[in-house]
Amino acid sequence: MAILCREFYIGDTVEISRNLLGKYLVRIIDGQPLVCRITETEAYVGSIDKACHAYGYHKTPRNAPLFGPPGYAYVYLIYGMHCCLNFVTNPEGEPEAVLLRGLEPVYGTQAIARARFGCSPDRMSAYQRKNFLNGPGKCCKGLSIDRSFNQIDLTVGNLFLCTSPVDVGLPEAEVPHYTVHTGKRIGIDYAEEAVDFPWRFWLEKG
DNA sequence: CTTCAGATGCTCT
DNA sequence: GAGCATCTGAAGA
Numbered sequence: 001m002a003i004l005c006r007e008f009y010i011g012d013t014v015e016i017s018r019n020l021l022g023k024y025l026v027r028i029i030d031g032q033p034l035v036c037r038i039t040e041t042e043a044y045v046g047s048i049d050k051a052c053h054a055y056g057y058h059k060t061p062r063n064a065p066l067f068g069p070p071g072y073a074y075v076y077l078i079y080g081m082h083c084c085l086n087f088v089t090n091p092e093g094e095p096e097a098v099l100l101r102g103l104e105p106v107y108g109t110q111a112i113a114r115a116r117f118g119c120s121p122d123r124m125s126a127y128q129r130k131n132f133l134n135g136p137g138k139c140c141k142g143l144s145i146d147r148s149f150n151q152i153d154l155t156v157g158n159l160f161l162c163t164s165p166v167d168v169g170l171p172e173a174e175v176p177h178y179t180v181h182t183g184k185r186i187g188i189d190y191a192e193e194a195v196d197f198p199w200r201f202w203l204e205k206g
Numbered sequence: 207c208t209t210c211a212g213a214t215g216c217t218c219t
Numbered sequence: 220g221a222g223c224a225t226c227t228g229a230a231g232a
Contacts, residue, residue: 051224053224076224078224079222079225079226080225081226084224086224135226137225138226141226185224186225187224190222191224
């Protein structure tokens, strides 16, 4: 029971990626905590991974946060209109991170639905319900995370991770029974042998 | 339910 | 100038 501290982000990035499943992402807006369970992640490891922005330790202005200390955010714009949130892992110099790909709202669903679709949850279509926060761009849209969050410290401030809603003063949430799945990452067809790395992790109910 | 084209702007060569 | 760790709405099955 605690907000995840710097140490959590140090270690095997693939393992951290799997460990992040079931943790809670908290985004505080105007004093209101929006709380979501993490249901899908992907690991990116710059030293050996052609899918990683920092493959072969190649450093550019954009990917500089990957080379920085762990427990910071790496947010970038993709396809000209969507933001992707990553959690930087491992000590400075090792460019590694975990991409956030899926969330399940736990508290603040009202505000999240408004940011995501501009309507209240009860006005959402079945299609919108199914595609609520099941993608990196959708997660950022729902939690109002833009590029101003690039390089922010995830252990202080209004965006952080924790192990339970209790950590932000909310009641414990009922957790459905999940099974953990492992597979290839999405949208990296250019990455040669790295397309087959089983570095995507997700939870399914049941 | 599925596939598919188009949107859009920043980053690196 | 090319390409991108994506999403949406429209159209078809």
